[in-house]
Amino acid sequence: MTVPPSYREADPTGFRVAVLGYGNQGRAHALNLRDAGAIVSIGARTGPGATQAQTDAFQPQPFTEAVKNAELIIMALPDEVHGEVWPSFESDLPIGSSVGFIHGFSIHHKRLNPRSDLGVILVAPKGPGPTLRNRFTKGQGIPALVGVHQTGVADTELHIRRWGTGIGCNRAALIPSSFAEECETDLFGEQAILCGGILALMRASFETLQDAGYTNEVAYIECIHELKQVVDLLYARGPAAMHEAISNTAEFGAFVAAEQLDTPELRRQLRSILDDIQSGSFAQRFANDAADGHPWFNAKRAAHNENAIENASAQVRKTMPWLEDDA
Numbered sequence: 001m002t003v004p005p006s007y008r009e010a011d012p013t014g015f016r017v018a019v020l021g022y023g024n025q026g027r028a029h030a031l032n033l034r035d036a037g038a039i040v041s042i043g044a045r046t047g048p049g050a051t052q053a054q055t056d057a058f059q060p061q062p063f064t065e066a067v068k069n070a071e072l073i074i075m076a077l078p079d080e081v082h083g084e085v086w087p088s089f090e091s092d093l094p095i096g097s098s099v100g101f102i103h104g105f106s107i108h109h110k111r112l113n114p115r116s117d118l119g120v121i122l123v124a125p126k127g128p129g130p131t132l133r134n135r136f137t138k139g140q141g142i143p144a145l146v147g148v149h150q151t152g153v154a155d156t157e158l159h160i161r162r163w164g165t166g167i168g169c170n171r172a173a174l175i176p177s178s179f180a181e182e183c184e185t186d187l188f189g190e191q192a193i194l195c196g197g198i199l200a201l202m203r204a205s206f207e208t209l210q211d212a213g214y215t216n217e218v219a220y221i222e223c224i225h226e227l228k229q230v231v232d233l234l235y236a237r238g239p240a241a242m243h244e245a246i247s248n249t250a251e252f253g254a255f256v257a258a259e260q261l262d263t264p265e266l267r268r269q270l271r272s273i274l275d276d277i278q279s280g281s282f283a284q285r286f287a288n289d290a291a292d293g294h295p296w297f298n299a300k301r302a303a304h305n306e307n308a309i310e311n312a313s314a315q316v317r318k319t320m321p322w323l324e325d326d327a
Contacts, residue, residue, distance in 0.1 A: 009170050010161030013037035017163070018070035020063055020085075022049035024129030025102050026076030031056065032136045033166040041066045043089075063089040067097075072159050074100040080290035083111040093118060096152075098159040104183030107149050109283040119154025122147040123163050123174070124182050132167060141171030147178045187277045192270055202227070206309055220312035 012033060019030040020043040030053075034040045042058045043066030044050040050060040060066075067073050067089055075082060083106065093099070098119030106112055107120060114120050125132045127142045135141050144164055148156045164174045190196065202224045209219035233242040243251050276282045289296045317323055 008161065009165045010158060011037070012162045012166035014039060015162045015166065016069055016071045017041070017166075018043055018066040018073045019076055020044075020066065020073065021075070021077035022053045022058075022060065023076065023078075025125075025132070026074070026129070027052060027056070028125075028129035028133040028136075029074055029076060029102070029167050030058065031133060032168055033163075035136070036166040036168075038162075038166050041070065043067065064092045067092050068094070070094065070097055072098050072100050072163060074102065074163075075106070076102060079103060079105040079111070080287065082106040086112040086114075090115060096154050098152075098154045098156055100159070100163060101179070103186060104147075104179035104181075105187075105283065108179045108183040109280060109287075111287070114150070115152070116150070117152045117154075118150070119152045119156040119159060120149035121156050121160050121163075122149070122177070122179055122182060123160060123167070123169065124177075124186070125167065125169055132169075135171075136168035139171075141168035143173040143175055144169035145177035145182045146174045147176065147182065149179050184274075184277050187282065188274050191273050191277070191282075198227075203307070203309060206312075210308070216308055216312035217315050220309065220316050224309065224313070225316055 015038040018041045022044045042053045042060045043063040044060040053060045098121050125144045164170045205223040206219045
């Protein structure tokens with residue numbers, strides 16, 4: 001992929017950045033930017049994030065203090081709290097600064113409405129925070145989708161380039177996009193395959209073997225544990241090379257199963273998931289559940305954690321304690 005000239009490297013040395021929130025993504029952005037020469041302040045609420053920031057030799061501050069001298073303010077807080085906290089520090093943002101988002105959700109679904117003089121930009125790494133950090137420390141990077149929602153009086157293009165360079169994503173690609181495209185495709189990918197579809201398929205496959213009388217541990221190894229080995233091949237080499245790396249029996253069976261599983265009904269279900277995202281219905285349900293204290297979400301999380309898969313996972317992982325080193 002050819003990176004447009006406007007998104008090539010820009011030196012982040014001296015770039016004044018406030019990172020609000022110190023979870024997986026916030027920590028990776030803050031550490032990478034600091035290592036790249038940016039001047040990084042951390043805005044964090046009391047809790048594990050603030051404690052981790054102190055461990056990493058930052059001095060977490062209230063949001064209002066962290067943002068005062070920043071050229072770029074990165075919203076690394078959970079999506080569901082953006083609208084809640086925004087009014088508490090918006091007036092402290094310097095004129096000419098940009099507000100940066102790691103995910104397009106809050107802007108696309110109008111959870112906050114930044115001042116007209118502010119730049120509103122997107123740099124969304126296509127991977128979790130620990131991966132972003134790990135690749136950076138190796139001199140590598142992962143691609144990011146980038147876009148501008150509004151320019152205000154900020155130099156949004158320069159801010160994108162310095163941010164993308166500072167976290168190492170320009171080493172791969174800064175791909176022009178938009179808040180809407182990033183938000184909708186990201187949610188769809190998470191739900192249809194990465195976090196939702198794959199877990200549903202693994203669980204159904206695990207329970208099919210379980211119901212047929214096979215042991216939980218064997219079912220777990222076959223339907224869940226071995227997945228990483230195949231995904232690693234896909235990640236590094238692509239689908240065709242993955243097929244070349246497996247046996248003829250496995251490849252033949254893959255084509256047989258694909259014909260059975262990829263039905264018109266599956267396509268309708270996938271389209272329904274996308275329609276739900278594009279219409280804003282998913283975002284509204286998420287917001288409503290968050291406003292009520294996440295009763296539906298917490299119930300689903302608890303039920304998932306109590307599934308027999310978790311016990312089988314623990315038993316299998318006990319045989320390979322070195323896996324913790326890869327986490």
